[in-house]
Amino acid sequence: MLRFVGGLIRPYRSTLAVILLCMLVETAMSLATPWPLKIILDNVIGDHKLTPWLHHLLHPMLERGDKLHVAALAAVALVLIAIVGSAASYIDNYYTESVGQWVAHDLRMRLYQHLQRLSLRYYSTHETGTILSTLTADIQTIQGFASSSTLSILVDLLTILCMLGLMFWLNWDFTLIAVAVTPFLLLFVSRFKKAVKKATHEVRKEQSAILAVAQQDLESIQVVKAFGQEKVEEKLLFDVSEATVGAALKARSIKALLSPVVNITVALCTAVVLWRGAALILAGSMTIGELTVYLAYLAKFFKPVKDLATTTNAVAQAAVGAERIRSILDTDAVIPENPDGLEPETLAGEIEFDHIAFGYDADNPILTDLNLKIKPGQFVGIVGPTGAGKSTVVSLIPRFYDVQSGTVHIDGHDVREYKLKPLRDQIGYVLQDTVLFRGTILENIAFGRPDATKDEIIAAAKLANAHDFIMAMPNGYDTLVGDRGSTLSGGQRQRIGIARVMVRNSPILLLDEPTAALDSESEKLVIDALEKLMKGKTVIAIAHRLSTIRDADQIVVIAGGVVAESGTHDELMAKNGLYADLHRTQFDAGSDKVESPQPQEQ
Ligand code: ADP
Numbered sequence: 001m002l003r004f005v006g007g008l009i010r011p012y013r014s015t016l017a018v019i020l021l022c023m024l025v026e027t028a029m030s031l032a033t034p035w036p037l038k039i040i041l042d043n044v045i046g047d048h049k050l051t052p053w054l055h056h057l058l059h060p061m062l063e064r065g066d067k068l069h070v071a072a073l074a075a076v077a078l079v080l081i082a083i084v085g086s087a088a089s090y091i092d093n094y095y096t097e098s099v100g101q102w103v104a105h106d107l108r109m110r111l112y113q114h115l116q117r118l119s120l121r122y123y124s125t126h127e128t129g130t131i132l133s134t135l136t137a138d139i140q141t142i143q144g145f146a147s148s149s150t151l152s153i154l155v156d157l158l159t160i161l162c163m164l165g166l167m168f169w170l171n172w173d174f175t176l177i178a179v180a181v182t183p184f185l186l187l188f189v190s191r192f193k194k195a196v197k198k199a200t201h202e203v204r205k206e207q208s209a210i211l212a213v214a215q216q217d218l219e220s221i222q223v224v225k226a227f228g229q230e231k232v233e234e235k236l237l238f239d240v241s242e243a244t245v246g247a248a249l250k251a252r253s254i255k256a257l258l259s260p261v262v263n264i265t266v267a268l269c270t271a272v273v274l275w276r277g278a279a280l281i282l283a284g285s286m287t288i289g290e291l292t293v294y295l296a297y298l299a300k301f302f303k304p305v306k307d308l309a310t311t312t313n314a315v316a317q318a319a320v321g322a323e324r325i326r327s328i329l330d331t332d333a334v335i336p337e338n339p340d341g342l343e344p345e346t347l348a349g350e351i352e353f354d355h356i357a358f359g360y361d362a363d364n365p366i367l368t369d370l371n372l373k374i375k376p377g378q379f380v381g382i383v384g385p386t387g388a389g390k391s392t393v394v395s396l397i398p399r400f401y402d403v404q405s406g407t408v409h410i411d412g413h414d415v416r417e418y419k420l421k422p423l424r425d426q427i428g429y430v431l432q433d434t435v436l437f438r439g440t441i442l443e444n445i446a447f448g449r450p451d452a453t454k455d456e457i458i459a460a461a462k463l464a465n466a467h468d469f470i471m472a473m474p475n476g477y478d479t480l481v482g483d484r485g486s487t488l489s490g491g492q493r494q495r496i497g498i499a500r501v502m503v504r505n506s507p508i509l510l511l512d513e514p515t516a517a518l519d520s521e522s523e524k525l526v527i528d529a530l531e532k533l534m535k536g537k538t539v540i541a542i543a544h545r546l547s548t549i550r551d552a553d554q555i556v557v558i559a560g561g562v563v564a565e566s567g568t569h570d571e572l573m574a575k576n577g578l579y580a581d582l583h584r585t586q587f588d589a590g591s592d593k594v595e596s597p598q599p600q601e602q
Contacts (some may be wrong), residue, residue: 001319004326005095007356008107009146012099012535016151022092023155026453027087029206031162033298036074036081042289044071057240070390100147103138107325111135114329121360122333129212134328137207138321145318152536153311163297170290174280178298181265192258197316204320206244213237252467256257266302273298335399347426348376349507349538351397355406358392362404368561369404374554376507379539381549383582384558390542394510394556397540398427410508428506428537430514430530434497441470441475441496448500454476458505464499464529466492491522509534511541515548546583555579 008368009016042048043058044067045547050058061069115131167175186524216222218232224233273294280286284417351374359365366389382390395401396408399415408415428448438442452460458477461467469492473479482485488496494514501509514530515523529547543549557565557578565577572579 001315001322004322005103005142005146005318008142009099011106015095015099019092019095019151022088022095022284023151025084025088026092026530027155027159027162029081029088030159030300031082031166033078033085034293036078037296038287038289038293039074040071040289041292042287044068044074046287046289048287048289064182074445096147096151097288098147099144099376104143107142108135108139111139111325112329114255114331114334117334118328118331119333119335120395122331124360127212127216130208131212131328133204133208134213134321134324137204138324141314142325145314145321146147150330152307156249156308156311158372159304163301165570167294167297170293171280171286171590174273174276174286174294177252177276178294179301180501181269182305183560185262185265185302188261189258189305189308192254193316193379195254196251197319199254200316202247203244203251204317204324206240208248209240210237210244211473213240219591262305264303265550269298269302270295287544329373335402335420336416337420341422341524342413342417343419343422344411347507350374350376350411351538351540352409352573353393353396354409356393356396356403356408357405358389358396358401358403360392360401365404366559370558370562372379372556372563372566374540376538377536378553379534380541381552381555382540382542383544383546383549383555383579388558389561390418390558391512394512394540394542396508397508398424398429418445425504426506426508428501428504428509428533430494430497430501430509430511430533432513432516434493434500436481436488436496438480438482440475440478440480441473444481444496445499445503447504448504452503457499460499461496462500463532464495464502465525466495466499466529469495478494489522491518494518494522494526495529498526498533507537508558509537511539513542513544517545525595545584546579557582 039050039054039058043050043054043062049055050062060068061067080116110137115135129584164175164179167178185233213233213236217237224230270454273291277286277294281288281291317393351372352371353372356367356370357365358367370393372380373391382393392401396403397410397415399420402416410418410423410426437447442454445461446452448460454477458467461477470477470479497514511530515526518526540602541552549555553568554566555569555572556563557572559578565572565575565579567575573583
């Protein structure tokens with residue numbers, strides 16, 4: 001963990017040096033604080049001998065009877081010590097916060113970049129809520145640690161050592177009695193640290209469970225409402241929320257033990273020092289000033305010891321945070337990028353699947369030996385039973401996943417020979433439902449190609465049959481759409497999705513049942529837009545309703561992990577195999593929505 005955080009703070013070495021210097025000054029000032037009082041008590045009020053260098057400095061004044069002068073000097077020294085210490089503390093505070101904030105910023109960006117590169121495989125097995133909580137809360141604990149703890153551990157240790165040194169110098173056997181309990185206190189602290197770490201881990205786990213539950217519910221709020229499942233969802237949140245309370249209280253009950261234990265220990269030591277000190281003063285082997293220094297140090301002595309323990313709390317939290325961050329950063333479920341890969345200007349769009357085997361996990365093969373050749377400009381329809389792997393086949397083209405064996409070729413090259421972004425730039429994707437982002441319609445269409453001009457975007461929207469409904473909206477192209485496009489109808493979202501792909505003008509087009517969720521009225525508009533979009537492109541269309549791909553150059557039936565049949569509609573019907581079966585089922589059941597009455601689009 002230290003090495004991890006060490007790597008993060010390395011760029012801020014020079015700032016850390018300034019902070020360290022300030023901390024050293026603070027420590028020195030804190031050690032010096034009781035000494036002016038000692039001089040007043042012992043040398044001004046009392047008649048004790050001065051330490052040699054002070055003797056050299058102040059003796060002439062004391063000789064002349066200028067005792068009040070010395071008292072004034074001591075008072076001024078007291079103020080100066082406070083001013084220097086406070087200035088150092090101010091600078092230290094500002095720069096430690098700055099290091100913490102920048103370290104958090106760096107880490108956030110590193111994590112986010114990694115998250116963007118992680119394969120879809122990662123997201124199908126990890127909850128978004130948990131990831132978000134790492135991106136926010138866990139990074140915050142590292143920030144807290146980086147800004148307050150790293151150096152203060154050092155300074156705390158140094159303060160303890162210096163105080164011990166000075167106390168031994170004043171009266172070594174008395175010091176032994178005064179600090180006798182320290183080892184026990186440290187033992188307690190180290191035990192304490194382990195318990196706190198464990199409890200903190202539990203709290204963090206429950207907290208991220210809250211996020212995960214809430215996120216899942218809010219994301220599908222419409223379904224929850226439609227099925228009247230609010231109470232069930234509330235119960236889910238109630239359980240994790242209650243568990244969080246339990247875990248937090250348990251953690252607090254451990255953490256809260258620290259202060260009382262330290263305070264009682266301080267009181268015990270102070271009592272011993274007062275009692276023994278009084279005896280020593282009466283016996284003449286200690287001065288009142290020395291006892292004052294002891295009392296002041298003792299009060300201060302336990303603060304760094306206690307701080308060390310509080311720091312252990314920050315360390316424990318940061319260690320948990322670091323573990324969770326590392327678990328994401330160390331995931332190498334990224335699609336490997338080929339740095340010297342090909343960067344195609346425009347592909348012709350020839351696609352070949354050559355003995356493909358693929359499964360989302362190794363034990364569960366979805367495709368076993370899939371072979372398929374698609375010529376540039378061809379329109380290929382993919383059909384097959386639900387779960388046969390139609391979407392999976394399509395997702396191998398833009399390398400959302402890499403195959404386990406075999407090769408996907410585009411224009412004669414293995415897809416892995418291309419650089420990822422240029423490859424994906426050549427591919428347009430229209431899915432069953434188009435996800436829109438919070439922003440204007442214009443921005444949402446430009447998502448397909450950020451450098452598209454407004455004219456290009458409007459032209460694309462016109463071709464996609466979206467221009468008219470966009471212009472009918474209050475702010476036209478500048479109308480804001482809500483989260484995920486919830487303010488638009490399904491058909492409108494699809495047409496924006498098509499416009500988005502239209503501006504991209506990519507030679508390969510993948511359609512994953514883009515009309516499946518539409519009623520017949522908006523379906524007509526979408527199909528018309530799609531036909532314009534498909535012109536001159538290699539198109540692979542997954543179809544549930546066979547009517548949509550009837551005119552395809554090639555229809556491919558995927559079943560049992562392989563291409564079970566392929567040919568034109570007429571050829572496959574004549575063959576009287578799987579396709580003909582599927583066709584009969586749809587025709588008999590009348591499930592082909594084109595022929596059945598549907599509600600109108602609102
Ligand atoms: P189709 O498009 O033919 O309905 P899919 O390609 O969507 O089929 O899915 C094929 C199989 O792979 C299904 O059994 C499905 O449950 C599984 N599957 C799909 N996506 C994932 C994923 N991200 N992680 C794990 N399994 C998946």
